[in-house]
Amino acid sequence: MQDAYQTLIFPDVQQMLQEQDLPGLAAFCGVVHPAAVAEILEELDDSQVWTVLDQAADQLRVEIFEFISLRRQTELVESLDDARLSHLLEWMSADDRVDLLSRLPESRREGALRVIAQAERNEIRRLLSYDEDSAGAVMTTEYASLPASITVQDAISRLRLQAPNSETIYYVYILGEDRLLEGFISLRELILARPETRLSEIMQRDPIRVRATEPRTVAAQMLARYNFIAVPIVDDGDRLVGIVTHDDALDVVQEEATEDAYLQSAVAPLEDTYQETPLNVVLWKRGVWLLFLSVVALMNAHVIDHYRLSTTTEQATPVTTGLTSLILLFLPLVMASGGNAGSQSATLFIRMFALQHGDSRGGQGSSIDNSLVLREVLIGLCLGAGLALMDFTVAWLWFGRTVYESSVIAATVVTVVTLGTSAGTFFPLLFRRLGMDPAIMSNPLIAAMIDVLGVVLFYEIGTIVLG
Amino acid sequence: MQDAYQTLIFPDVQQMLQEQDLPGLAAFCGVVHPAAVAEILEELDDSQVWTVLDQAADQLRVEIFEFISLRRQTELVESLDDARLSHLLEWMSADDRVDLLSRLPESRREGALRVIAQAERNEIRRLLSYDEDSAGAVMTTEYASLPASITVQDAISRLRLQAPNSETIYYVYILGEDRLLEGFISLRELILARPETRLSEIMQRDPIRVRATEPRTVAAQMLARYNFIAVPIVDDGDRLVGIVTHDDALDVVQEEATEDAYLQSAVAPLEDTYQETPLNVVLWKRGVWLLFLSVVALMNAHVIDHYRLSTTTEQATPVTTGLTSLILLFLPLVMASGGNAGSQSATLFIRMFALQHGDSRGGQGSSIDNSLVLREVLIGLCLGAGLALMDFTVAWLWFGRTVYESSVIAATVVTVVTLGTSAGTFFPLLFRRLGMDPAIMSNPLIAAMIDVLGVVLFYEIGTIVLG
Numbered sequence: 001m002q003d004a005y006q007t008l009i010f011p012d013v014q015q016m017l018q019e020q021d022l023p024g025l026a027a028f029c030g031v032v033h034p035a036a037v038a039e040i041l042e043e044l045d046d047s048q049v050w051t052v053l054d055q056a057a058d059q060l061r062v063e064i065f066e067f068i069s070l071r072r073q074t075e076l077v078e079s080l081d082d083a084r085l086s087h088l089l090e091w092m093s094a095d096d097r098v099d100l101l102s103r104l105p106e107s108r109r110e111g112a113l114r115v116i117a118q119a120e121r122n123e124i125r126r127l128l129s130y131d132e133d134s135a136g137a138v139m140t141t142e143y144a145s146l147p148a149s150i151t152v153q154d155a156i157s158r159l160r161l162q163a164p165n166s167e168t169i170y171y172v173y174i175l176g177e178d179r180l181l182e183g184f185i186s187l188r189e190l191i192l193a194r195p196e197t198r199l200s201e202i203m204q205r206d207p208i209r210v211r212a213t214e215p216r217t218v219a220a221q222m223l224a225r226y227n228f229i230a231v232p233i234v235d236d237g238d239r240l241v242g243i244v245t246h247d248d249a250l251d252v253v254q255e256e257a258t259e260d261a262y263l264q265s266a267v268a269p270l271e272d273t274y275q276e277t278p279l280n281v282v283l284w285k286r287g288v289w290l291l292f293l294s295v296v297a298l299m300n301a302h303v304i305d306h307y308r309l310s311t312t313t314e315q316a317t318p319v320t321t322g323l324t325s326l327i328l329l330f331l332p333l334v335m336a337s338g339g340n341a342g343s344q345s346a347t348l349f350i351r352m353f354a355l356q357h358g359d360s361r362g363g364q365g366s367s368i369d370n371s372l373v374l375r376e377v378l379i380g381l382c383l384g385a386g387l388a389l390m391d392f393t394v395a396w397l398w399f400g401r402t403v404y405e406s407s408v409i410a411a412t413v414v415t416v417v418t419l420g421t422s423a424g425t426f427f428p429l430l431f432r433r434l435g436m437d438p439a440i441m442s443n444p445l446i447a448a449m450i451d452v453l454g455v456v457l458f459y460e461i462g463t464i465v466l467g
Numbered sequence: 468m469q470d471a472y473q474t475l476i477f478p479d480v481q482q483m484l485q486e487q488d489l490p491g492l493a494a495f496c497g498v499v500h501p502a503a504v505a506e507i508l509e510e511l512d513d514s515q516v517w518t519v520l521d522q523a524a525d526q527l528r529v530e531i532f533e534f535i536s537l538r539r540q541t542e543l544v545e546s547l548d549d550a551r552l553s554h555l556l557e558w559m560s561a562d563d564r565v566d567l568l569s570r571l572p573e574s575r576r577e578g579a580l581r582v583i584a585q586a587e588r589n590e591i592r593r594l595l596s597y598d599e600d601s602a603g604a605v606m607t608t609e610y611a612s613l614p615a616s617i618t619v620q621d622a623i624s625r626l627r628l629q630a631p632n633s634e635t636i637y638y639v640y641i642l643g644e645d646r647l648l649e650g651f652i653s654l655r656e657l658i659l660a661r662p663e664t665r666l667s668e669i670m671q672r673d674p675i676r677v678r679a680t681e682p683r684t685v686a687a688q689m690l691a692r693y694n695f696i697a698v699p700i701v702d703d704g705d706r707l708v709g710i711v712t713h714d715d716a717l718d719v720v721q722e723e724a725t726e727d728a729y730l731q732s733a734v735a736p737l738e739d740t741y742q743e744t745p746l747n748v749v750l751w752k753r754g755v756w757l758l759f760l761s762v763v764a765l766m767n768a769h770v771i772d773h774y775r776l777s778t779t780t781e782q783a784t785p786v787t788t789g790l791t792s793l794i795l796l797f798l799p800l801v802m803a804s805g806g807n808a809g810s811q812s813a814t815l816f817i818r819m820f821a822l823q824h825g826d827s828r829g830g831q832g833s834s835i836d837n838s839l840v841l842r843e844v845l846i847g848l849c850l851g852a853g854l855a856l857m858d859f860t861v862a863w864l865w866f867g868r869t870v871y872e873s874s875v876i877a878a879t880v881v882t883v884v885t886l887g888t889s890a891g892t893f894f895p896l897l898f899r900r901l902g903m904d905p906a907i908m909s910n911p912l913i914a915a916m917i918d919v920l921g922v923v924l925f926y927e928i929g930t931i932v933l934g
Contacts, residue, residue, distance in 0.1 A: 033675065035693045160659055169655055170637050170696075186578035187654060188636055192627055208500065214550075224721065226502045227714035229637075229696060246713040250720060254691065257724035260821055261731070263906035264814060289909070296915040303919055307926040308791065324775065328795050330916055332802060340911045347731060354727055355716055356688075439730035442756070443910065444807045448763040451799055458772040 010040055017048055026055035029064065038067030046079055060090040071272040074103045086115035089124075093167060095140040095248065098127040101226070119252045121250045135219040136212030138252060139233045139242030144169045146180060146199060153195035158186070167245055171230045174203050179239040181209060181232055212241055216252050223249040258351055265347035265443060266340060268295060273355065275372060279379070286344050287383055290417075291341055294387055297333040298394055305399070306328050323408075323462040327455075330395065330409050334454045337387050338416035339447030345376055345424030346446050350438050373425055379420030384414035407464050412458045420450045477507055484515055493522035496531065496914055505534030513546055518752075525776060528556040538739040541570045553582035556591075560634060562607040563717065602686040603679030605719060606700045606709030611636045613666060617647060620662035626654070634712055638693035638697045641670050646706040648699055676701045679708055683719050690716040692865040725818050732814035732910060733760060733807060740822065741815045742839060746846070753811050753851055757884075760807050761854055764800040765861055771796050772866070790929040797862070797876050801921045803884075804854050804915030805883035812891030813913050817905050820895070840892055847888030875932050878927045887917045 015104050016024040021103065024381070029037055029052065041049045041064070054062045065073065065088065077085055077100070089097050089112060101124065113121050123141060128365050130136030144166040146155050159169050174183035183203035193202050210219045210234045222231045223246055230243040259269045266289035270277050277285075308328065388410035396406040428438035476499065483491040496504055496519065508516045508531070520528045532540065534557065544552055544567070556564050556579060568576050568591065580588050589609060597603030611633040613622050626636050639657070641650035650670035660669050676699045677686045689698045690713055697710040726736045733756035737744050744752075775795065855877035863873040891913050895905035 023781065033693060154524065156658065163655060163659055169658070187658075188630060191623065191636070191654075192630055224717045225715070226500060246692070246696065246717070250691045250713070253720050255723070256821060257720070257728075260817060260906040261724075263730060263904065264728070264817065264909050265731070266909040266911040274899065289833060289911070293911050293915050296912075297918065300915075300919045300922060303922050304794075307922065324795065327771075328791065331799065332922075335802075336800060336911070336915060336918065343911065350727060354684075354723060358582055383769075437730065439727040442731050442733040444733040444756070444760050444803070445763075448760050448767075448803060451764065451803065452767045455767060455770050455774065455799075 010420070011042065013040055013044075017044075017051060022055055025052050028052070029056040029060060029233070034060070034063040035067045038063045042072060044166055046076055049076060050079070055103060058087075058091050062088065062093075066092060066096045069272070069276065070099055070103060071276045073081060073100050077104070082111040082115055085112040090116060090120065093140055094123070094127060094142055094242070095138060098124060102128060102132075110177075130212060133216055134212060135214050135233050136242070136246055137212050137214065138216045138219065138248045139244045140167045140248075141242045142167045143173060143230070143232070143240070143243040144171070145173045145175045145179075145240065146185075148174045148176070148198070148200040148203060150199055151195065151460055152190055152193045152197045152199065152202075155185075155199055157191055159190075167243065168230055171228070171243070173207075173232055173240055173243075174199060175240055178237075178426070179241075181207070181234055181240045183207060183237055184232070194366070209238075210244070211236065217245075217256060219244040220249040220252040224253070241389050254355065258355065260378045261347055261351050265343045266290070267344050267348065274352055275369075279375065282379060283382055283386075286341075287386055290337065290339055290340055290344075290383055290387060291390065294333065294337055294390060297336045298333050298391070298398075301329045301399070304332075323459070323466055326401070326408065326462065327458055329399070329409075330391075331454065332457060333391065334409070334412050334416055334458055335447075335451045337384075337391075337413050338420035338450035338454050339443075341380060341383055342420030342424035342446040342450050343443035345421040346441055346443055347424075349376075349425055349428045352440075353432060353438055373429070376425045377418065377422055380418040381414070383421070384417030387417060388414040408458070408462045411465070412454070415457050415461070416450060416454050417451060418448070423449060424447050468480075477510065480507055480511075480519070484511075484518060489522055492519050495519070496523040496527060498770060501527070501530040502534045504531045506735075508535060509539060513543055516543055517546070525558050528558055529555065531558075533559060533563045536739070536743065536867075537566055537570060538743045542568050542746040544571070549578040549582055552579040557583060557587065560607055561590070561594060561609055561709070562605060564762060565591060565604070566773070569595060569599075593758070597679060600682055601679060602677050602681050602683050602685075602700050602711060603709070605683045605686065606679065606711045607634045607715075608709045609634045610640060610697070610699070610707070610710040611638070612640045612642045612707065613652075615641045615643070615665070615667040615670060617666060618662065619657055619660045619664045619666065619669075622652075622657055622666055635697055636711065638710070638923055640674075640699055640705055640707055640710075645704075646708075648701055648705055648707045650673065650674060651699070669800070676705075677711070678703065683711070684709040684723055685715040686725075687719040691720070721822065725822065728814055728818050732810045733757070734811050734815065741819055742836075744840065749846060750849055750853075755809075757804065757807055757811075757850055757854060757858065759805055761800065761857060764803045765858070765865075767799050768796045768866070769800075790933055793868070793872055793875065793929065794925055796866070797858075798922065798925060801876070801879050801925055802859065802885055802914075802918045804851075804858075805887035805921050806878050806910075807885030807887075808847060808850055808884045809891035809917050810910035810912040812847070812888040813895055813908055813910055814891075816843075816892055816895045817908075820899060820905055840896070843892045844885065844889055847885040848881070850888070851884030854884060855881040871932055875925070875929045878919070878928050878932070882924055882928070883917060884922045886920060887913070898905045 013028060016028065022397060041052060044052070056064060068076070077088070080088065088137070089101070092100070113124065116124070127136070127141070133410045142165055144159055146158060150158070155172070159172065163169050170187045172185050172187065173183065183205050184207035185199060185203045189202060194465045208222060208226060210222055212233050212235055219231055219233065222228065228246070230245045232240055233242045233244060235241050245387060262269055268285040268289060270281070270285060307327070391413050392406045392410040395401045395409050396403060427441040427446065431441055432438040480495060483495065498678055508519060511519070520531060523531060535543070544555070547555065556568070559567070580591065583591070594603070594608070609632055611626055611629045613625060617625070622639070626639065630636050637654045639652050639654065640648060641652065643649040650672050652666060652670045656669060675689060675693065677689055679700050679702055683751035686698055686700065689695065690711065695713070697712045700709045700711060702708050729736055735752040735756060737748070737752060775792070858872045858880050859877035862868045862876050863870060894908040894913065898908055899905040
């Protein structure tokens with residue numbers, strides 16, 4: 001529904017941009033939810049994005065900007081000078097700001113930081129120092145805090161003042177001297193309490209907390225376990241340094257699940273979504289694993305070779321040449337190459353569907369670009385060619401196969417890998433189109449189908465070249 | 468840290484139970500967070516759990532109960548009579564109540580519902596009618612709502628009254644006639660607004676909403692996309708019927724990621740965690756896929772057989788008997804069986820680590836029971852035996868192999884599958900113990916190792932039996 005709404009509004013934005021209707025763009029930023037504005041902006045080029053964003057006030061501009069994907073954010077700020085960049089950074093929330101800065105080249109980062117006020121600069125540097133996977137790296141420093149001695153009435157007045165600079169005012173942390181975390185109270189409890197009550201009487205003491213150096217997954221699991229909106233993050237001295245909020249926890253859980261799914265299918269983790277990742281990076285992140293797995297499969301061929309030559313009980317002379325021996329030795333390699341490449345594609349596409357906004361069963365907002373499918377076939381061709389080259393060399397030089405025999409292996413591998421990636425793309429897409437769960441096209445099932453294909457191709461190509 | 472705390476408190480609870488120190492147990496329920504109490508209760512038997520829970524007041528008892536896993540909840544209510552069960556249900560929140568009821572046998576459900584007041588019973592039946600994967604099935608009906616015409620001051624007073632029966636009062640929905648969703652306002656905005664302002668002046672009109680019949684993933688993605696605490700769920704007439712809150716979204720995302728990971732490794736989705744699932748269910752959910760994949764691999768053997776017999780260019784008579792021909796035909800089957808079973812185990816364990824509370828890198832709270840590893844080996848044996856039986860029968864009757872040859876295949880498959888599941892369990896455990904990401908032990912890597920093992924075993928067993 002939201003996506004239909006967006007499809008309706010996009011042409012209007014384009015028209016306003018063409019006609020330079022600045023008041024119209026300002027109204028668009030003000031009325032539509034910042035997340036929805038950000039998604040429309042993803043479709044525009046850099047200068048158009050800035051034209052739209054410049055029509056929004058500082059606060060709103062940054063809110064929209066923070067909903068744009070990190071990769072796109074990084075591209076967008078390239079065209080800003082240091083002064084404009086630091087102005088943007090000053091308005092951004094602490095966690096999003098650090099994410100963006102950690103993506104920028106060193107020189108750019110220092111240039112922007114130089115213009116920012118000393119105190120804020122120190123805080124940014126401190127946040128930048130946390131390990132990427134730590135709770136400290138996902139927390140925000142914009143929490144609401146109060147002393148224990150004040151009354152509920154005063155607390156609510158003070159929260160009004162803190163609201164503009166707090167990520168949430170629904171959870172309030174009670175701090176002692178030197179920001180020591182003493183207690184916790186929710187806005188719900190404040191609203192329900194009698195106005196003259198002191199916070200020390202109703203606050204929850206010794207609240208659950210996570211250390212900034214602990215893995216970010218710990219913070220996410222705490223939120224999941226206790227159904228919190230936020231969890232306090234402390235330093236080694238138990239001083240409050242930030243909070244991790246429910247939306248950060250959701251991001252962490254999604255990212256970790258994606259990373260695990262990729263690793264499990266032998267794809268090195270990607271920084272951005274699969275769609276956003278450039279071709280050369282994809283080839284590297286997938287290829288390095290496929291090459292490694294092919295080396296293991298070639299060791300396997302070596303083991304078969306060893307046994308084959310030593311098992312001569314049944315025949316006077318073992319099969320040492322010809323297509324049958326070639327297939328006996330290298331069929332596992334061919335099958336593994338095709339199956340693994342296909343599994344990678346299937347996992348990448350199934351995960352892409354899972355992360356998409358809107359209906360996972362093929363709603364309007366979740367159309368997969370045809371160019372993405374074509375890219376996948378191209379990736380299969382490149383990966384297959386790379387593997388074939390290695391297999392050819394090893395079969396020829398190491399196993400002492402003829403050039404023709406080695407060519408049969410190479411030709412089969414490149415074909416099987418290309419068809420494997422195509423099948424790994426096609427079947428999940430088909431199942432999704434049919435309204436079924438695309439994940440049913442499991443990696444072993446795709447591998448099993450590729451196995452049959454591998455046998456057929458190996459024999460057919462072998463017969464043509466050698467027969 | 469929380470887990471260390473729990474380890475400390477558990478012996479105290481046991482002692483209080485032994486000494487029947489009821490006031491002590493009441494204090495324990497009152498002081499410790501309900502989620503932490505629930506986790507300690509998971510370690511106790513049914514009657515002990517009820518002894519502890521009976522010391523807490525109705526509201527608190529249900530809060531603790533709701534943090535207990537659904538599987539355990541179902542077991543616990545077995546010992547309750549209909550009156551006590553319906554009393555418990557009346558206090559439970561709408562979404563947790565429906566989850567529990569949907570797990571109970573028909574007769575039990577009807578018995579408990581009969582005692583519940585008409586209006587509430589109708590609501591429960593309505594919620595029970597939503598499809599399991601729909602937004603309606605995860606929503607709660609306990610939302611805060613107000614009319615547009617009242618002032619901010621009145622709104623806050625009314626929220627105080629609604630608070631005890633609302634899952635959240637941070638998001639308030641503005642309803643028109645017949646519960647039509649007209650607007651939305653956050654408690655933050657209410658706190659910041661002038662007391663005499665009318666809600667109609669400051670509310671956000673036409674808020675983002677999800678239909679109850681849409682998939683639950685749509686609601687979760689809306690929360691993730693807009694960083695909401697809750698999203699309103701409407702019926703086909705645009706009337707508000709419930710809300711999905713941030714903690715539900717986190718659960719949905721975790722569950723969907725687990726389901727996809729399982730499916731991708733050819734494990735049919737499980738209702739409970741892997742640890743909780745009984746052996747026979749595990750064998751079925753894994754075995755049915757392994758059998759199916761073996762059938763595909765046997766088709767593959769058929770294809771190889773066809774090509775082998777027709778490719779006679781190189782030799783006067785093709786290899787039709789003996790170990791080499793056996794291996795040529797059935798090695799893909801052996802490799803697939805071992806690799807698939809190993810991938811299943813690896814995925815199940817890696818996902819188990821990811822879902823564990825606390826440190827995913829082997830903190831105190833995340834120890835894996837040795838019995839779980841033993842169970843995995845047993846599962847491997849059972850699965851291997853089942854597959855071996857089928858493979859033996861097909862090789863003997865369909866491919867016309869001798870009993871000895873068929874036995875070689877069966878013996879290899881049972882060994883490879885058992886070793887495969889063991890490797891799929893051992894390597895992720897090892898990597899985790901070493902402080903590395905267990906997901907690096909990808910399914911293709913485990914499969915590649917099992918492939919080598921399969922070749923060695925096939926030749927060795929073949930030589931012993933046939934040689």
